[in-house]
Amino acid sequence: KLEVLIVGLAGGMLPRFLRFNFPNTTVDCVEIDPVVVDVAREYFGLEQDDRLRVHVADGIDFINKAPDGSYDIVIMSAFSVCSILCTI
Numbered sequence: 759k760l761e762v763l764i765v766g767l768a769g770g771m772l773p774r775f776l777r778f779n780f781p782n783t784t785v786d787c788v789e790i791d792p793v794v795v796d797v798a799r800e801y802f803g804l805e806q807d808d809r810l811r812v813h814v815a816d817g818i819d820f821i822n823k824a825p826d827g828s829y830d831i832v833i834m835s836a837f838s839v840c841s842i843l844c845t846i
Contacts, residue, residue, distance in 0.1 A: 759784060763829040765817035766836030767794055770804035777810045786829070787812045788820045790836075 760783045764773055767789035776785050789795050792814045798804040806812055813820060817836050 760831065761829045762786070762831045762833065763788065763821070763824075764833045764835055765821070766834065767798055767804075767812060768835065769802040770798035770812075771802065772833070772835065773810050774802075774804065777807075783809065785810045788815050788817045790814070790816050 760780065762773075762776060762783055762785045764785060764787045767773070767787045770787070773785040773787050776783050787810070789812065795804075795812055795814060798812075804810075804812070817834075821832070
């Protein structure tokens with residue numbers, strides 16, 4: 759069984775894709791903004807089950823609290839306002 763962590767949910771399309779196409783995969787998503795989670799559920803059909811879980815938390819804190827070896831793959835799909843504005 760493959761354990762995947764995605765930091766940054768957006769519309770939830772990537773975790774849904776992984777859950778649908780890779781049946782032996784469990785996906786945990788971490789999103790800091792609960793409004794993003796609500797939008798993914800309401801407008802993009804994101805549903806949680808035993809293979810797709812969403813956690814509202816800071817991604818770095820979540821990773822630091824996870825036991826070593828919890829995930830086979832970690833995908834960083836997050837950004838901060840500063841990461842955009844500070845480069846302009």
